[in-house]
Amino acid sequence: DVKVTQSSRYLVKRTGEKVFLECVQDMDHENMFWYRQDPGLGLRLIYFSYDVKMKEKGDIPEGYSVSREKKERFSLILESASTNQTSMYLCASSPQWDTEAFFGQGTRLTVV
Amino acid sequence: RKEVEQDPGPFNVPEGATVAFNCTYSNSASQSFFWYRQDCRKEPKLLMSVYSSGNEDGRFTAQLNRASQYISLLIRDSKLSDSATYLCVVSMNTGFQKLVFGTGTRLLVSP
Numbered sequence: 470d471v472k473v474t475q476s477s478r479y480l481v482k483r484t485g486e487k488v489f490l491e492c493v494q495d496m497d498h499e500n501m502f503w504y505r506q507d508p509g510l511g512l513r514l515i516y517f518s519y520d521v522k523m524k525e526k527g528d529i530p531e532g533y534s535v536s537r538e539k540k541e542r543f544s545l546i547l548e549s550a551s552t553n554q555t556s557m558y559l560c561a562s563s564p565q566w567d568t569e570a571f572f573g574q575g576t577r578l579t580v581v
Numbered sequence: 582r583k584e585v586e587q588d589p590g591p592f593n594v595p596e597g598a599t600v601a602f603n604c605t606y607s608n609s610a611s612q613s614f615f616w617y618r619q620d621c622r623k624e625p626k627l628l629m630s631v632y633s634s635g636n637e638d639g640r641f642t643a644q645l646n647r648a649s650q651y652i653s654l655l656i657r658d659s660k661l662s663d664s665a666t667y668l669c670v671v672s673m674n675t676g677f678q679k680l681v682f683g684t685g686t687r688l689l690v691s692p
Contacts, residue, residue, distance in 0.1 A: 509684060510684065511668070511682050511684035512668075512682040514679055527677075559624060566678045566679070567613040568613075572625050575623075
């Protein structure tokens, strides 16, 4: 089975902190994605990566950056956390961009 | 107009009922279509892909209507375990290629 693992299920951070969300996949997938999910807004794409050291902005990249130094790992960074970044963050990977995406269990981040 | 639109529900149905969800999409060039299922406080998981000719997987049937730009999901003989949120997903190229997720339709199956 494909496994996508996110480092934390729940996180509470203070406004202004730098926050790292880690994601690891074990299926050698080329593509990795970070989404956030909010009630009434669904899943929105923050950043994605098609290859190591490659990154592309999604629909809502402001306030976020990413890092992909190894194929299996894709990190989301909140440079200076703000309360409007309180959300559920979901990492996903897929072999092709338009095929099944496999999701991690999600990280519920609360910024206070 | 949203890129992918779904009725949020909830759809409340008794066990054994047949229920159908529709989803409309805005980009006529979209090529790939999916239904995902998301249980409460869990991650989305692929339920089924949707093919042009329509496809069936047990009690679930998915159909695509390209002319009207909508996809549908039919669930027959609903089970309590079908209670979940069903996400419509469409591939699009809007400057970059991506999967666009609808906000989901919530289904509640009661005894």
